[in-house]
Amino acid sequence: MIERMEIQPITREVVAERLRAHGIAPTHQRIEVAYVLLERCEHLSADRILALVNARHAEVSKATVYNALRLFREKGLIRELIVDPAKVFYDPNTEPHHHFYDVVTGELTDISGDSVRVEGLPPLPPGTVAEGIDVIVRTRPRS
Amino acid sequence: MIERMEIQPITREVVAERLRAHGIAPTHQRIEVAYVLLERCEHLSADRILALVNARHAEVSKATVYNALRLFREKGLIRELIVDPAKVFYDPNTEPHHHFYDVVTGELTDISGDSVRVEGLPPLPPGTVAEGIDVIVRTRPRS
DNA sequence: ACCGTCATTAGACAAAGTCCAGGCCCTCCT
């Protein structure tokens, strides 16, 4: 099953199935939004997704793209990356992992979560529970 | 010298001296902006700073606050925190350290950098150099 | 066919931050 997923090409049917698996009704618009994220497995901003979805001809409105992305995040299908002060990026990879972020080019690169360990963290503030840890290694092009 | 700094109260003269030490011409407006950040040693957003500076009576314009904050960051006097999708926070503490971020209340808490270690990081992307590492532990209030 | 519910839409709106053109102030030079 897992082996089949890795070689399974991303079709709209597959996307619809993943939406259902996350408790999301697979409407045409949601499938298109999820498709552009899952097809090219990249970090995309909302306005880039909006442009990609409507590249051939207008298909999905701005409000729907934002609604879909928020829903996907709430349902755990995608992850939000807060690294750029101007815009949010969405990451279709929900495995625990971290990121390089080039502060000049804006480029985002994954860091596998397998090998990275964060040690020596103090106890959480009282009355709170952890949601996750983000490690962002800021880089810049060599002079 | 270091001992004296710790007990030194934050006056406008002290602030001016720190600006000069970072190569920043200490104008009246810049001193006011830096003062509110250094006085209360908190994480503040730009619009909060704008409001605090002009609390008694209008003193500094919006453009100047943003200009000053950008300059301070470039000169290494303060640090930018990208944790909230809506706004940037500024941190007067430039020692290496990390943060708890409550995703519900928006509260930011420091994690001392002394004890925290991040291990197992892969090599940097080719042609880049590291600028720093941010560790953000996202939390939420216990149910 | 009807109804209720949810999804989608265009466009208005809000908030954070940037840009610009003009004016101010300070210093330096003569």
Place this chain on the structure above:
DNA sequence: AGGAGGGCCTGGACTTTGTCTAATGACGGT
């Protein structure tokens, strides 16, 4: 003192990202 130049500051217009709203559309169940 007068003038020139260079920063710096300013109000306001502008841009961009994202949200809200009110109306319409799609769809399943009875």
